[in-house]
Amino acid sequence: MDAVVAGLPGQQARRRIRPPEPLVMAASPSTPAAFRCPISLEVMRSPVSLPTGATYDRTSIQRWLDSGHRTCPATRLPLLSTDLVPNLLLRRLIHLHAATLPPSPSPEEVLSQLAASHGEPAAAEKAVRSLAAKIAPEKGKQASVASAVAADLESTVPALLSFAKGGAGADARVDAVKILATVAPEIATYITGDGTEIKRGKVKMAVEALAAVLCAGGVSEEAKKALISALVAADLGRVVTTLLAAGPTGVVVLEAILTSPVPDADAKTAIADRPELFPDLVRILREAASPAAIKCMAAAVQVRGRPARASMVRAGAVPALALAVSAAPTAAAESALVLLVEAARCSDGKAAIAGDAAGMAAAVMGRMIRVGPVGREAAVEVLWLSCCAGGGERRMREALAAAPEAVGKLLVVMQGDCSPATSRMAGELLRAVRMEQERKGMAAAYDSRTIHVMPY
Template sequence: MGREEQLHINVPSLFRCPISLDVMRSPVSLCTGVTYDRSSIQRWLESGHQTCPATNQPLPSTDFVPNLTLHRLIHLWTQSSSSARLRDSLAPPPAARSSPSEILALTERIATGTARESCCGALKKAAEFASYREENRRFLAGSDGFVAAVVRVLTRGGEGSSESEIEVLELAVRVLESILTENGVKERLNKLLLRSDRGNCLSPMVSLLRSGRLASKIGAVRILDSIAVDNESKRSIAETEGVLAESIRLLVADTDESLRDVVLPLLIKLAVARSMKARLVQLGLVPILSGFISDQDSTGPTVERALRLTQMVSTVAEGRQAVSEDASLAGSLVGRLMKASRAATEDAVAVLWSVCCVCGDARVKERVARSGGMTKVLLVMQSEEDAGVKKMCSDLMKALRSGCETVDSGMVSYETRTTHIRHR
């Protein structure tokens, strides 16, 4: 029996994080009562999830509290003589035990190093140091010039696509992602990547979206999401050559759910300007979203984000046309009514209202009617409290009853919590 098998058998399941399956270093509990390692559950929540990973229960609150009892039990267990070999296996690598002065020296090497080997070695040590414990990550984030040094390596890589260049970019993103949630890091990255003297410095991110490994793609998307803090930065990111195209390509080319869980929220953030919505439609986003909405195997978060994005692009003429031309989307939207969250149901109603009432598309009305749309819309109208959504449902009922009769959409408007649509 190998050493890894022995460790797997001997580790009490209670001590393993349900997400990473590793022994928890900082156990914290959600409101559902399930305990996770802090770093794992932070990643889960920051990627946009609103459910407990172990139970799939919706979370009324995403706050968590340290599980001090379990932390103490794990500490006692790892200190026991019967767990000596496991304790050895959990010991941090040399780089994780580095002193602050050694890390500061690493920062200098990262900032001034030009040789690939030197940069890779320094970045690997920084990544090991950051991965060991929260205190290390806070130290790196607060170290003068550290973030700027890593960004300098990242931007030096430019649009490199060779294997060695991609490796350097991946290591830089790995280090930045590890400290992304620390105080002030997102703000510094926003300034360094979007507001530097060199202008927009996001081409390395595009290279990773195109050629990086899965973990690097996820890291690159998370960094882009973190620096999209206002309309100016969102527009700058969206207008960067390749960001939107590569993001959409990932939704088609890679079926990994963890990647989808970060790409869809990023696109929701970036789809604020009319031009960006039209661009997303041009790049073929609507058929992809239609596939997520109609797929019964799609998870709740994926469906809700797909409905949100569909609603957002349906506020422009190009989006409404794409929705109308998708033969299956109207029926899928009807099928999701009352079967998703309240917000997702409102998004589905808004899309149907856009194509049936604003556009008055007879083909879509027929598809909605054939799918039992009148009954579903009536149920939503009866259960809905929001006056704007009730008005949309009422308009939909009239449009569906009248067959090909077109609603005077120029006189109708609605406002949901986040969107105001007017006939264009």
């Protein structure tokens, strides 16, 4: 190709423009730093650029943005836009570089490296990341990875679980769970089998692996549904018994089954009607203060309704839930309060609540202000159902009137951002408390430490 180049006045010179040299990247044992994501430090699979000009792997930067950050991780500059622009040139360079590297090891070879890396966390993590890279959608090798892992579940699953349960960095944990998801139906056979696996002591391993898969955010919904379908298609009675015997981790799997759209109503009802369900859930809640046990009870009540409420109360759930309200973390305490509302809707539940009126009033009032809006409204409702609805229970009214700062806390709820129904129930509770205090000569308590709060 020729081009005219301006020279001295009145003169013109012609020179030939050489075509660009073909892009050839020599093989190198090390990967250029520009090919690595600044966040994960791994070779980028889908490089994208922020408006600041910095480039990251799409998965890593999306996780950064989804967590609420609005700055560029590398430059710390504020982001005026969170649009991600694919860096096609860099992606092409990474692919050219990959073509110069030796062939990647097979899944079987990577698993051998993982088995041989005992006591070397860095080598083991590298093997896990390498194996996870092979199940990326564009690789099309998920079946070969699953086949390699399934060929020796008893050695590979414990190794992967050590990562999934926190034995490595965040990215390695995600990758380990993704690998476990590829063989989740095979792992489920330890639970759905004929019992020989139980003798071999592998049920605990299987339950932990299934719970990790069902709780992970990086696992596709299709994989989770396939796993739950495999569990539901087996003997449900054996599955439920085995999961309950596995303790809090097994309850996580059971709760996922009850809340999943995969099982039909008949299968969920069969689970909720199991006679051992609520007694075992109450036992697990008492022994381990398991939030999953509370969620599982709530799911069963949602499925079965009134019969499940009665079964839950007969199993002794009310005192266990009261203990969770007092001592559990905020999210679990809120769930326990919501479940106590369900218990208070039946006569047996209301009687069980009044059976330890002082302890229940202290637990609910003590936590009422230290939970979120859902928990506050549930706390008011369970007290209203116990003290006012259908005439209420006198023991609960007396206990509420004697609870420290009961009036002040109810006024705080009324003046907060609560629903009209909650405000009405809180008002009725205030009147019931004041009448009880006046009956017992405790009216002065109405004004103690609450003079700054206006009731209306």
